[in-house]
Amino acid sequence: MGPRPRRPRPGPAARRPDVGGPHRRGPAAAADRRGPHRAGPAGAVRRGHARRRGTGRGLGPADPLRRPAPRPVRGGRVTAQLTAPATRTWQADPYVDALRAGQGPLFLRRRDGWLLPLDVERWCAGPDAADDTVLARCTGPVLDIGCGPGRLVAALAGLGHTALGVDVTPEAVDRTVRAGGSALCRSVFDPLPREGGWATVLLVDGNIGIGGDPAALLRRAAELTAPGGSLLVEVAAADVDERVEVHVEDGAGGRGAAFWWARLGARALDAKAEAAGWTRCDSWQTAGRHFSHLTR
Template identity: 45%
Template sequence: MTQPEAFFEPGFAEGGAELHLRDGGVWQLPVPRWSADAGPGDQRLLVRCSGATLDVGCGPGRMAAALSDRGVRALGVDVSPSAVAMARSRGANALIRDIFSLGGGRRWQHILLVDGNVGIGGDPVRLLWLCRDLLLPGGNVLVDVAPPGTGLQVTTARLVGAGGAGGWFAWAVLGFDALEVVAAAAGLRVADAWFVEDEQRWQAELVAADTWPAPRRAA
């Protein structure tokens, strides 16, 4: 059985792949786009990165490589040895790491959670809280999220590709409509948000919140 770490093993995702949710939902994964150079939708995020950038779940490293080519210091982290090897082969600086194992300290100006990686670990609030703690003052978290109407789905998922089906792992799908609430729970706020029509991608910039939202009164 293929595990998430082996997703980028040669042959596993040839012709594309799908993310199967435990409740029966299926998400098509744009593997060719992930393996190509940074595209137009990626540029909307990359232009907001001017300093030290952490690319979480970097995969084959298109984002970290693009930043390095621009002279921006970037580090990609991924649990997949194959993905990290691919990232390094294209000139990106990348490490085999679980984001939750990284040490603390505010040392990143920007953190990327692209391609739905805000779902890593099945708890977006926990992940975004960690990102907030890793940001330098004035930094931002840049995310891709699912379309409006998706809400927040906390589930388990597995990858299905030409090489077989993987084992189940904790995952979450965060929709554009739920982003503001989830970000607030992690001490962040939505500073800007936009839609990339050509690639059908919903993206946002999150920054540290100055205040906590007031609790809602019961009806």
């Protein structure tokens, strides 16, 4: 979305919330009790990775993305087409405007009025101290699910990793490329390169909430990760396990389409991860952010 300027020198990039389009689920779970309008600092809410599953092992004999994931090259790009409804949703979403501007205000609002501020300015900066703790735990080829505009993908490329971001927003993919990373404009539930071969998979900035179905997302991550590989997940600070219908708004009347989202604390993640074949081997917190390291 938006023009694609010539690539400047790699620099900090925004990381968008991976918010999504409609996801067919039941009623939302109860919210946590911290009040109707405050929920503390937000992780990213990022894209609508609709569950359009293919074979899971390739993109078809004529599709060049069937090749193994390319090593990131500054300015390199891997892309795929979104469906028309998904594309229209993101073109109209205030998240895209915030992404282009590199700043908020931007909020996630639940149907009952609960409001979560989204930390756009942090996503638009380079990796911070908390991000560095994630980067330090990455090994081998890395897949960043809901990469946003690519601050972590670009940093990983700079560290010499083969790294690929996946995001459904074209503007996010463009910014990832401009930052020096490689990205695929596609849902995590679509066929992806190197399935079953990623040494590290990332679900940071709240992206465990993609699609409002963490159990399905954890199973999908297991399909993507190599045996013995790692899944690094950012969780909510609160002991919460909720699935809610939300929309993004900008505080000035701009409002995106409704979609399903989830938030998990560490305890809820452990239970869902175990059912999907993951084991927690480590957890840590820094700068007010909380993470879990899962292995399989």
